[in-house]
Amino acid sequence: MADEVVLLDTWASMFGMRVRIALAEKGVKYVRKEEDLRNKSALLLQMNPIHKKIPVLIHNGKPICESAIIVQYIDELWNHNPQLMPSHPYERAQARFWMDYIDKKVYDTWRKMWLSSGEEHETWKKELISIFKQLEETLGNKPFFGGDTFGFVDVGLIPYYSWFYTYETYGNFKMEAECPKLIAWAKRCMERETVFKTLPDEKKVYAYIDGIKKELYSK
Secondary structure, eight states: OOOOEEEEEOTTOHHHHHHHHHHHHHTOOOEEEEOOTTSOOHHHHHHOTTTOOSOEEEETTEEEESHHHHHHHHHHHSOSSSOOSOSSHHHHHHHHHHHHHHHHHHHHHHHHHHTOOHHHHHHHHHHHHHHHHHHHHHHTTOSBTTBSSOOHHHHHHGGGGGGHHHHHHHHTOOHHHHOHHHHHHHHHHTTSHHHHTTSOOHHHHHHHHHHHHHHHHHO
């Protein structure tokens, strides 16, 4: 019997993009269901009753939640090439560490910058830039975070590239000036069909986020 794979997702979510890239890398066929996060479906609430968040991968009726966990699940279950996780236990541990760093640092810091003003806004902007500089330092001179091949940490970080224009516009800075090696890495990733076919247009992301902010402040 063929696998039944369903992804509950929303188009602008960098976390959902991770899962779409991983599925594309493995050539897994799936059905994608777009969620309205202001009016969550009964299926989403049933499949992720704890956090009630996307993405959720439903594999043969069983839910897997949290994007980093889903990507590891995909890599382990469909374990043909390309392998996303490194083969050595130490390198796998390092990859999980940096994915966790991205998850704990980037989105929350961006959100604080986005919703603040004045000195507080400037503080969070500097913090956001410092996070990307740390990631750039971790990348070093390697083509990808895992070395010569596109892998787990690349899958984790590259979706944020579609948000860089939004970060720059709200923060009044240029990522290429601050982190040129990280931008070069992102452009390398964008050469992969699995990536460029997944990431949305950066201006579309900005318009979406700007609309949300205007709605927030009009209430």
